[in-house]
Amino acid sequence: MLPKGNNNYSEVNKTIEDDQSQIQLEKEQRTLILISKSSKGYILITQMNIDLENKNIRFLTSFDWQNSKIYIRNSYFYRNKAIQDGGSIYLKQVAPLVTLYNTTFDSCSSGNFGGALYMYQVNATNCTFINNKSKVGGVLFTVLRESNILNSQYINNTASITSPNAYFCPPYAQDRDQISCEIFQIENIFEYNQQLQNTPLYIKEINYTLQTDFNSKNTLSLQAKLMYGIVYIIKLRLNSINFTQYSPQLSFGNVYSYLTQNYQQYFSPFSVPEVNYPYLVVTYVPNLDCQSSNQLIRFDFFQSSFYTPGCFEVSSQCKAGMQQLTSISQEQIFQQCQYCNLGQFLYKTNYSCLTCNPNYYSSCYSNLTFLVNGYWRNELVEDESSIYQCNLNPSNCESENRIGIGNSLCKEGYKGDQCLACDLDGSVWGESYGGTGNKLPQIILSYSLHKNPFIQLLDLSLRVLFYRFQQAK
DSSP states (O other), rough: OOEEEEEEHHEOOBBBBGGGGGGGETTTTEEEEEEEOOOOOEEEEEEOOOTTTSSEEEEEESSSOOOOOOEEEEEEEEEOSSSSSSSEEEEEEEOOOOEEEEEEEEEEEEESSSSSSSSSOEEEEEEEEOOOOOOOOSEEEEEOTTEEEEEEEEEEEEEEEEEEEEEEOOOOOTTTOOOHHHHHOEHHHHHHHOTTTTTTTSSEEEOEEEOTTTTSSOEEEEEEEETTTTTEEEEEEEETTTOOOTTBBBOOOOOOBBBBBHHHHHHEOOTTTTOOOEEEEEOOGGGGGGTTTTTTEEEEETEEEEEEEEEEEEEEEOOTTEEEEEEEETTTEEEEEEOOOEEESSSSSSSSSSOOOTTTTTEEEEEEEETTTTTTEOOOTTTTTTTTOOOOGGGGOOOOSSSSOGGGGSSSEEEEEGGGETTTTTTTSOOOOOETTTTEEOOOOOOOOTHHHHHHHHHHHHHHHHHHHHHHH
């Protein structure tokens, strides 16, 4: 019911046909009606007929409008679209309460949450929701389960991850008021070495501790030791949703925009190519150190933020294959670690990376050097004094594994210095190999007397000779 005898309201009543002059900008997202702060107690919207043609235009967006209500009646919203959340209506704060009556949302869509509606609470009567879509909540993304949707129809709505109609986000366990939304939880953490793409070090899992937080039985707390200068990816999962398969067509990506403003300074909005699961990008900062705080992440949904527990420690040691650089930040000196790039290598730490010699190495990075075929080495040293050319038989020094030393650089069947010996006893290759000149060694097979044709022929010849010798007597 609308309040009567109250002039403290605004009324919108007309048909809009994509009037570009009415569209206000909300960063990259456009919106027809943008409410930041208003003295009105409620807004009445009636008899609207809007087709926004899927042009990344949302009908209504509201920020920081408290103690208010929105009434929408006898209206039709078609092809409203949001880049992230709430394809037709997006309400950032807990209030206002939205009441829908005899209204249709048709073919509205959003990139992540709530294909048509993103709001803390909603009441709907005699409404139709048809062909709306999003990743989570094809029609509605909300927190309050007390929202009332009566005598309404859901028709052919879709969600690529979960809840084709309405998704009710669970609150944090420590939230007594039940107004928060815990949609993301920590799952893993990786090094991200952009310069080493197409190598195993490009995205590399690190050691970490992930355990149930003391204050919440449902929330996981992350602790990890990071190095200065290295970028890390925190992999997240969608809380309570059994969904793990992401693809370029179904990519969630960096969720930086859902962080509270004061926490965005500790993370980066950088998008990592080919990473489709939800994630955050971070480097070590003292504000997230275990000695400073146990509040690692704060997400902001409906202007109600609760922290995800966790913290980082800093490692004073670089790993093998890294050079250590000195950097200055905020008048403090830090020892920064950096992997040797493609075309460089370093077996030790705390030294400068060395350039690969193309005469000996086909490729190198970090502490890995790939020997050119036809070369052999007995140890890993920077000055290349342990590298020998296999002059006597170069083909013996052609193996699939070119990063090792000694026998691992030999073709199957060979071993020893410069791979010149056959593995007769099977100590390297597991089976006995015998030489056949310059050809690949052949396995020495042990045949029984009745299966070995050579032995059979020899036996027959000896029998014939013995028979003739007996006759000659």
